[in-house]
Amino acid sequence: xxxxxxxxxxxxxxxxxxxxxxxxxxxxxxxxxxxxxxxxxxxxxxxxxxxxxxxxxxxxxxxxxxxxxxxxxxxxxxxxxxxxxxxxxxxxxxxxxxxxxxxxxxxxxxxxxxxxxxxxxxxxxxxxxxxxxxxxxxxxxxxxxxxxxxxxxxxxxxxxxxxxxxxxxxxxxxxxxxxxxxxxxxxxxxxxxxxxxxxxxxxxxxxxxxxxxxxxxxxxxxxxxxxxxxxxxxxxxxxxxxxxxxxxxxxxxxxxxxxxxxxxxxxxxxxxxxxxxxxxxxxxxxxxxxxxxxxxxxxxxxxxxxxxxxxxxxxxxxxxxxxxxxxxxxxxxxxxxxxxxxxxxxxxxxxxxxxxxxxxxxxxxxxxxxxxxxxxxxxxxxxxxxxxxxxxxxxxxxxxxxxxxxxxxxxxxxxxxxxxxxxx
Numbered sequence: 001x002x003x004x005x006x007x008x009x010x011x012x013x014x015x016x017x018x019x020x021x022x023x024x025x026x027x028x029x030x031x032x033x034x035x036x037x038x039x040x041x042x043x044x045x046x047x048x049x050x051x052x053x054x055x056x057x058x059x060x061x062x063x064x065x066x067x068x069x070x071x072x073x074x075x076x077x078x079x080x081x082x083x084x085x086x087x088x089x090x091x092x093x094x095x096x097x098x099x100x101x102x103x104x105x106x107x108x109x110x111x112x113x114x115x116x117x118x119x120x121x122x123x124x125x126x127x128x129x130x131x132x133x134x135x136x137x138x139x140x141x142x143x144x145x146x147x148x149x150x151x152x153x154x155x156x157x158x159x160x161x162x163x164x165x166x167x168x169x170x171x172x173x174x175x176x177x178x179x180x181x182x183x184x185x186x187x188x189x190x191x192x193x194x195x196x197x198x199x200x201x202x203x204x205x206x207x208x209x210x211x212x213x214x215x216x217x218x219x220x221x222x223x224x225x226x227x228x229x230x231x232x233x234x235x236x237x238x239x240x241x242x243x244x245x246x247x248x249x250x251x252x253x254x255x256x257x258x259x260x261x262x263x264x265x266x267x268x269x270x271x272x273x274x275x276x277x278x279x280x281x282x283x284x285x286x287x288x289x290x291x292x293x294x295x296x297x298x299x300x301x302x303x304x305x306x307x308x309x310x311x312x313x314x315x316x317x318x319x320x321x322x323x324x325x326x327x328x329x330x331x332x333x334x335x336x337x338x339x340x341x342x343x344x345x346x347x348x349x350x351x352x353x354x355x356x357x358x359x360x361x362x363x364x365x366x367x368x369x370x371x372x373x374x375x376x377x378x379x380x381x382x383x384x385x386x387x388x389x390x391x392x393x394x395x396x397x398x399x400x401x402x403x404x405x406x407x408x409x410x411x412x413x414x415x416x417x418x419x420x421x422x423x424x
Contacts, residue, residue: 028090030232032066032098040126042215043154043278044069047125048076050211050282051152056080057120062109062141063087063127067095070102080120085112109137114144121145124153126278129189138203145285151205154280155196157212159188161277164217167261168226171254176238183235189279196279205283213280219272222262226255 053059053073057080061069064084074082083103086092092104107113109124109131122141131137141151159166165188169181189196193210200208219225229235230251239247259267266274 026090027232028066028088028094030228031091032094034228034232036066036068038219039217039276040065040068041072042217044072044125046213046215047123047152047154047280048073050280051121051123051150053078053080053121058118059083059121059123060085060112060114060119060144062112062122062124062137063130064095064104065091065127067092067098067102067104069123069125071095071099074099074101083119085109109140112140112144116143117146119144119146120149122149122151124151126154126156128153128155129187134199135203138199138205142204142285147285149285151200151283151285152281154213154278156188157193157277157279158190159185161214162188162275163262163266164219164222164225164258164272164274165276167258168229168254170261171226171257172238174257175250175254180235180238183233184229193279196281200281200283204285206286208281208283211280211282212277214275214277217274217276221255221270222259222267222272223252223255225272226258227251230254 047069057078059070059073059078059080059082061067061082061084064070064086065088067084070082070084081103082101083105084092084095085105085107086095087106087108089106092106095102095104105113109127110133122145124137124141128134128137145151156162159169165184169184172180172184193212197208197210219228230239230247239250242250262274266272
């Protein structure tokens with residue numbers, strides 16, 4: 001689990017009484033000292049018990065953080081190759097002090113630096129929710145997995161299913177505003193188990209089994225829980241304008257409010273013990289008649305087999321990225337979405353009509369805009385186009401498939417930070 005320490009390190013200046021957690025170290029060290037025994041070791045052991053790496057099997061731990069999964073497997077006497085990869089150098093520095101046998105590698109889950117078919121088991125504990133492109137991360141896991149290999153991952157379910165986290169974000173929002181809970185909420189998925197399973201199937205896995213699992217988690221108190229969140233994670237930025245005394249007053253106020261939202265049973269004996277729910281997913285890269293089942297390199301939304309196929313990779317990573325498509329290319333790349341009868345019924349225009357009105361697809365189709373990484377690129381594209389317009393120009397961004405407005409969120413994020421641009 002990489003938690004949310006992406007390139008983030010904080011030296012805490014809050015010291016508390018001996019019976020409480022001591023916030024006197026760097027964020028990765030505090031994570032290892034407190035979060036590993038309290039939370040991640042529990043989920044790590046659960047994942048290992050379910051995937052059961054054996055003998056000489058090679059194991060990759062993706063988004064390993066301080067390496068608890070690989071280290072626990074080492075402690076179990078595993079004889080095979082153990083590799084942990086994470087984007088955060090500070091977390092890996094802590095991992096290296098705990099094990100010299102495990103290979104610790106700094107790298108991205110979206111571009112795993114390994115050859116295809118080189119691991120027997122791939123694990124990812126409480127990390128999938130943080131990847132900017134979950135589909136690509138899963139595809140990479142499938143790529144490096146050997147035929148017949150297994151994948152196991154865990155990811156927090158809806159925040160409402162973990163009462164303490166839910167109470168915390170409600171208290172945060174009360175004191176610091178609606179946007180203050182965004183980071184904490186991002187640790188939890190908002191979808192159901194079926195959707196998580198579909199992610200893996202689309203990435204090329206089979207025999208997918210998604211379990212809903214609950215574990216009992218214990219902290220010394222709600223105050224310690226809140227203090228850790230607001231001192232040793234990126235949420236510390238919420239209180240960066242306060243001095244030490246002001247930060248502590250706010251931490252205590254948020255903790256006190258969160259307590260009022262909890263079932264008294266959670267607070268028995270002066271401590272804090274609560275259920276935490278995750279989806280635990282087991283799957284394999286299977287074979288049929290001795291041959292590996294490859295995910296077909298076709299557009300799953302394509303309906304006309306006679307049309308020439310244009311690889312989506314060209315849109316995302318190749319020559320067409322950030323390019324304005326011709327009308328012909330709009331029809332080639334996006335015809336299944338933009339020519340859908342229901343779409344035309346709702347919006348009353350075919351692709352040529354959209355194009356005639358100046359609608360430009362900036363190198364991607366509507367289907368792909370739902371991914372955060374792609375929506376982020378779209379935001380950058382739109383901001384760049386807007387920045388080139390003459391001063392005082394009024395312009396409109398239209399998202400016909402807005403859904404949860406994810407793409408518009410990323411557009412607004414980039415446009416709002418671009419000099420001289422007003423967004424309506």
